[in-house]
Amino acid sequence: MSGVKVLVTGGAGYIGSQVSLLLSEAGHQVLVYDNLSTGNAWAVLNGELVVGDIHDRATFRQAVRAFCPDAVMHFAASIEVGESVKNPLKYYINNTCGFSSVLEVAREEGVKNFIFSSTAAVYGLPEKELISEGDPLAPINPYGASKMMSERVLEDFASADDEFNYVSLRYFNVAGADVEGRLGQLYKNPTHLITRALKTAKGEFDKLEIYGTYYKTPDGTCIRDYIHVTDLAEAHIVALGYLIGGGESIALNCGYGRGYSVKEVVAEVKEVTGVDFTVIDCKPREGDPPRLVADNKKIMETLGWEPSHDTLHEIIKTAWEWELSLEAGAPGVRKNL
Ligand code: UDP
Numbered sequence: 001m002s003g004v005k006v007l008v009t010g011g012a013g014y015i016g017s018q019v020s021l022l023l024s025e026a027g028h029q030v031l032v033y034d035n036l037s038t039g040n041a042w043a044v045l046n047g048e049l050v051v052g053d054i055h056d057r058a059t060f061r062q063a064v065r066a067f068c069p070d071a072v073m074h075f076a077a078s079i080e081v082g083e084s085v086k087n088p089l090k091y092y093i094n095n096t097c098g099f100s101s102v103l104e105v106a107r108e109e110g111v112k113n114f115i116f117s118s119t120a121a122v123y124g125l126p127e128k129e130l131i132s133e134g135d136p137l138a139p140i141n142p143y144g145a146s147k148m149m150s151e152r153v154l155e156d157f158a159s160a161d162d163e164f165n166y167v168s169l170r171y172f173n174v175a176g177a178d179v180e181g182r183l184g185q186l187y188k189n190p191t192h193l194i195t196r197a198l199k200t201a202k203g204e205f206d207k208l209e210i211y212g213t214y215y216k217t218p219d220g221t222c223i224r225d226y227i228h229v230t231d232l233a234e235a236h237i238v239a240l241g242y243l244i245g246g247g248e249s250i251a252l253n254c255g256y257g258r259g260y261s262v263k264e265v266v267a268e269v270k271e272v273t274g275v276d277f278t279v280i281d282c283k284p285r286e287g288d289p290p291r292l293v294a295d296n297k298k299i300m301e302t303l304g305w306e307p308s309h310d311t312l313h314e315i316i317k318t319a320w321e322w323e324l325s326l327e328a329g330a331p332g333v334r335k336n337l
Contacts, residue, residue, distance in 0.1 A: 022233045064105060091145075
């Protein structure tokens with residue numbers, strides 16, 4: 001696939017910025033569209049940044065019209081399970097309505113290829129050890145439901161329009177930082193396990209809380225399939241090639257097919273950082289399924305995706321190096337804190 005033009009909503013965020021960087025390194029032209037509510041302008045390392053909201057149709061339309069993208073990758077969304085339970089409307093407004101608006105404008109402006117950031121949370125409480133794409137979608141929290149609805153919108157939209165195709169990538173637990181240390185997570189109030197554990201090791205929090213220790217799992221804590229952000233970004237590059245090459249609309253799991261419990265993650269964080277921080281058992285967080293682990297056969301077969309950073313150790317090590325670089329005042333990072 002020779003260079004194509006990709007408009008990336010949410011391209012200043014944790015995952016979108018990593019994908020944008022890899023896209024431009026692969027010879028594609030990138031336009032980032034982001035309202036900078038959780039993203040950072042410094043994270044747009046290559047390509048142009050338009051600061052705009054996905055709900056602002058006029059500004060979004062202008063960006064699409066001026067850039068004429070071959071594909072849109074839609075990352076801009078709200079992403080916290082716990083918050084979605086407390087504030088569901090925010091999730092339906094941003095993740096379902098905002099998404100629909102992006103889709104409508106993009107298509108009206110002639111975009112035929114769409115890559116959508118979905119989530120393993122669409123599966124709810126899976127009955128199988130490894131979840132396949134054909135398994136029932138029955139989300140147990142508003143975050144998962146908001147994404148499931150968007151997937152359904154895409155499916156119906158694509159069946160009514162022969163020229164339009166999409167790939168929905170169902171992310172399992174994305175973590176880690178760019179393997180060259182250029183990008184990583186930087187949220188004002190991080191809620192995700194690995195980031196919180198690393199920040200606890202760094203002394204930014206006095207303890208790590210484990211949300212629930214009586215789940216029906218071997219050690220009583222929730223199991224997740226952690227995937228390195230660079231491998232996930234690579235999945236977007238191959239998904240783009242698939243669509244540009246005429247591939248049909250599809251939903252694909254993005255995970256490694258291997259799960260770790262919260263306790264196992266905490267032990268690895270202690271090992272990598274060398275810090276024995278305080279950990280306390282707490283009550284479960286609402287909306288958390290006990291186990292989410294991907295069957296990843298389909299993405300490997302369909303896209304030829306091959307992960308190359310697929311150890312918990314590398315995920316945590318790169319994230320730790322990123323955390324330490326923030327402390328050391330990595331260029332362009334501290335001033336945005
Ligand atoms: N978790 C935890 N303590 C924390 C943050 C998360 O015990 O400080 C647990 C959470 O309940 C879930 C797992 O870690 O079982 C992964 O949560 P995360 O927020 O990282 O991702 P999610 O699976 O919710 O997308």
